[in-house]
Amino acid sequence: MIKLHHLNKSRSKRIIWLLEELKIKYEIIPYQRDSLTFLAPVELKSVHPLGKSPVIEDDGLIVAESGAITEYLIDKYADGQFAPKRGSKEYVEYSQWIHFAESSAILPLLLKMFVAKDGCETNFLAGYADLETEKVIRFFDDSLADKRYLVADQLSGADIMMSFIVEIVKRNGEFDKYKNIAAYAQQLATHPAFIQAEHIELKAEA
Known part of the structure; x- marks a missing residue:
C-alpha cells in the first residue's frame, strides 16, 4: 500500500x-x-x-x-x-505545466509570502516578487481562456499540479482579477x- x-x-x-x-x-x-x-x-x-x-x-x-x-x-x-500520449504535442504541453507549477509559478508567490512574513522594507525583492507574480499568474490566466482544462480538454496531472497555484490565488483574494482562473477553479471542484x-x-x- x-x-x-x-x-x-x-x-x-x-x-x-x-x-x-x-x-x-x-x-x-x-x-x-x-x-x-x-x-x-x-x-x-x-x-x-x-x-x-x-x-x-x-x-x-x-x-x-x-x-x-x-x-x-x-x-x-x-x-x-490523466496524461496525453507520450511523444504527442499535447504531452509536451502537459509536461511544461507539470514543471511550471513548481518552478516559474511558485517562486514569486513564495517570495511574496516570505517578504510579508519578514515585514521588513526591501530595496529590490518585494518589487521583483510583485512583478514576477503578476507576469506568471497573468500568463496562467491567459492560457486558460476558453478552456476547461489546461491540456486536451480533459483532467490531467497538469491540472492537479496547478491546483495548488489556484489555491494561492484564491487565498490572496484575486479571483476577481483573474477571471479565467476563477472559472477554472469551479471546473476543478466539479470532480468528486x-x-x-x-x-x-x-x-x-x-
Missing part, C-alpha cells in the same frame, strides 16, 4: 486528490506544522533528508517532489488516464475526488 507523508497546509493535498482519482489504496501519515515557526516537524527528516512534504513510499521506493510523485503515480497506476481530497485533508489536520 502507498504511504503518503502529508504535511498540513502544504502541496501534498494535490497528491491526495490524485490518489483519489486513481482509486488505489493508500495510507496518510499526517504531520503538523509548528504553530509559531510554521515549519515542518523534524520527524519528516526520518522519511527524507530534506524533511519536506509530500513524500510517498511505494514498493520500497521513496519518492519526493510533487511533480515527480505525480508523474510516477500516473505512469504506474493511471492506465493511460477533488472534494473528497479536501475532506480528507481537513480530517488529517484535526
Whole structure:
C-alpha cells in the first residue's frame, strides 16, 4: 500500500486528490506544522533528508517532489488516464505545466509570502516578487481562456499540479482579477475526488 507523508497546509493535498482519482489504496501519515515557526516537524527528516512534504513510499521506493510523485503515480497506476500520449504535442504541453507549477509559478508567490512574513522594507525583492507574480499568474490566466482544462480538454496531472497555484490565488483574494482562473477553479471542484481530497485533508489536520 502507498504511504503518503502529508504535511498540513502544504502541496501534498494535490497528491491526495490524485490518489483519489486513481482509486488505489493508500495510507496518510499526517504531520503538523509548528504553530509559531510554521515549519515542518523534524520527524519528516526520518522519511527524507530534506524533511519536506509530500513524500510517498511505494514498493520500497521513496519518492519526493510533487511533480515527480505525480508523474510516477500516473505512469504506474493511471492506465493511460490523466496524461496525453507520450511523444504527442499535447504531452509536451502537459509536461511544461507539470514543471511550471513548481518552478516559474511558485517562486514569486513564495517570495511574496516570505517578504510579508519578514515585514521588513526591501530595496529590490518585494518589487521583483510583485512583478514576477503578476507576469506568471497573468500568463496562467491567459492560457486558460476558453478552456476547461489546461491540456486536451480533459483532467490531467497538469491540472492537479496547478491546483495548488489556484489555491494561492484564491487565498490572496484575486479571483476577481483573474477571471479565467476563477472559472477554472469551479471546473476543478466539479470532480468528486477533488472534494473528497479536501475532506480528507481537513480530517488529517484535526
